Amino acid sequence: MASIKDVAAEAGVSVATVSRALNGHPSVSPAARARVLAAVDTLGYRPNAVARSLRTDQTRTLGLVISDVMNPYFTELARSVEEEARALGYSVIIGNADERPDLQDHHVTTLLDRRIDGLLVSPTDGGSPRMLDAARAGTPMVFVDRWIPGVDVPVVRSDGRAAVRDLVAHLHGLGHRRLAIIAGPAATTTGRERVDAFREALAAYGLPLPDAYIGQGDFQAGSGRRVTEGFLDLPEPPEVVFAADNLMALGALDAVRARGLRVPEDIGLAAFDDIPWFVHTDPPVTAIAQPTRDLGRAAVRALVERIAGRAGESVALPARLVVRRSCGEPPPAGSAEQPGEHPAEHPPSPSPVRRSTP
Amino acid sequence: MASIKDVAAEAGVSVATVSRALNGHPSVSPAARARVLAAVDTLGYRPNAVARSLRTDQTRTLGLVISDVMNPYFTELARSVEEEARALGYSVIIGNADERPDLQDHHVTTLLDRRIDGLLVSPTDGGSPRMLDAARAGTPMVFVDRWIPGVDVPVVRSDGRAAVRDLVAHLHGLGHRRLAIIAGPAATTTGRERVDAFREALAAYGLPLPDAYIGQGDFQAGSGRRVTEGFLDLPEPPEVVFAADNLMALGALDAVRARGLRVPEDIGLAAFDDIPWFVHTDPPVTAIAQPTRDLGRAAVRALVERIAGRAGESVALPARLVVRRSCGEPPPAGSAEQPGEHPAEHPPSPSPVRRSTP
């Protein structure tokens, strides 16, 4: 592979001139520039990014460590991150942690070894020493979706509180009173927050959230299945199960179906994270949709700010409820909502979206 | 960030000794090694992969350019590729081409600029000049899923011919005669091959594949929708639509539902590529499953062989039919299959898998 020396020789100039010509430096004569460009063309020369990175101490690469690639939410996030990064002249290296702290650590380490310019992380746990060290040492870093309390790093996430309130209002309006949740791992902020939001929303309606109705999941389909089986075995099973992510909802659907039961007739189902497939499941699943694209974009922008040495602000974008059929038939469109159904303290957020088929 | 010089100073040895100690070179005294290790520890030193790559001319990184990250088939492929690569001591940089040749070219270029050790590509088209040049120039390269005829590069893919025959047998057995296909882009091998296999299988039953029953898609949901609408507008619409990938099947489902029609009562649907969600759609979708994990593994192994300077063999693993309900109710398990249903020339391959819920 041709190097800058070969180009210099071919063009009959020094390597310095080649470098300057290629980087748009002003003081290069038009003649020299033309000869360099010609030489580049005949040799098919492409600058060696490795050498350049060594010298300039920047790789124009961002690292993204996500919790689980097989989760459509995260793949959409990854996609939008890559898109925005590309627009800003960066490449992205994705590391998939598969919800495993050891894998997360592995990726953070290799990414740091590669001297990426900045790191986007959706932490699976409290954070490995290596990650915390990097954050303290000043490596530009931004948390996406999930974060680690007490670490001074901007957080880009979506706020689901209002949407969860809307969901509970919706369920309550449908007459459901025994509501259960499949929680995410307590080590993650999203795992905890969604339970808290749910409990809070229930409290507003005077509904309890007994421990038996809090199932411990790990954001994977298998745990959704197991927890749901547990719920169904209860003497008094819940009327609706709210899964804290889409994969666990899928598992719940499995479990219900395996018992020969039907959604929503026998038990209702709702999920955090909306994904295209939820429109086509049997039945279509009521879900809380995050503004994934915007999240990815905002995260990259915040990170690039940090790389430039500026602050980089935390962002929390609101999620919104998308009502489908998995919790029971919603009242036909146009029919009046029963007044008094919502407690005065918590008026529903403006117009939860109502979608059927796209 | 501490460099090898800092470690050398701290340990009171030369950089050469540090390098040797860290790379397990035999001729380093135990005492020196211990001092180096201690210095590494106190400084939190990690070797700079960029500098190392420049010197050794290898990055221990593989590039993977896939056609579309949002397609679950490709994300599973990416995952298994990363897994196998990690086991072999490589990192993977994923580039998402989004079925766009220009994006594919962009990623191939940046990957090559980064001097990755090898490239895994699932080409969206006939191949950009840059990619073909790289292949000719001897960059270790392997095609996955799709390939480019006439280029001397190993291909790792799955062979769907037998499964497509099984599918047609299944449809024919259900009494369907008017079968249509939503094809992938003609620029891709998978786009062409699946149509050919389908046509061939139909021919074995004396069934035609009129041009009106071949819809041109692009492996994205939108095209599946459009093509299906076209089919439904036909004076004599097909009884079953076979989508050449899972996204187009999703689009077809949309289109059918938008007309207020039902699957399989009004029209049947089958898809190439099986994905977890097909179990949960309404109805569950009959699909042809590829051994995605094995494909990813085989591809990485072939590529690593090439990097080592060896041949690296092409692989074609068989896909298999998974029957669900989207083409009509399969005969109840245990009931005799109607003899004479299958033409003698093409006995069905051994036992297509029959699955309901996992």
Next chain:
DNA sequence: CCTCCTCGTGGAATCGATTACACGGAGGAT
């Protein structure tokens, strides 16, 4: 006791770029 290996170590070249600094020549000002 001298010579020759072997072993551990350090010095320095090297990979391919960027960039500070020096230098020569042209042109303008005095």
Next chain:
DNA sequence: ATCCTCCGTGTAATCGATTCCACGAGGAGG
């Protein structure tokens, strides 16, 4: 005519590793 400035260019240092080569010390063999 002389001097200064500015422009285009080249030389060489540098980034952080790896690795060839040389060197000194110590041990073995004659």
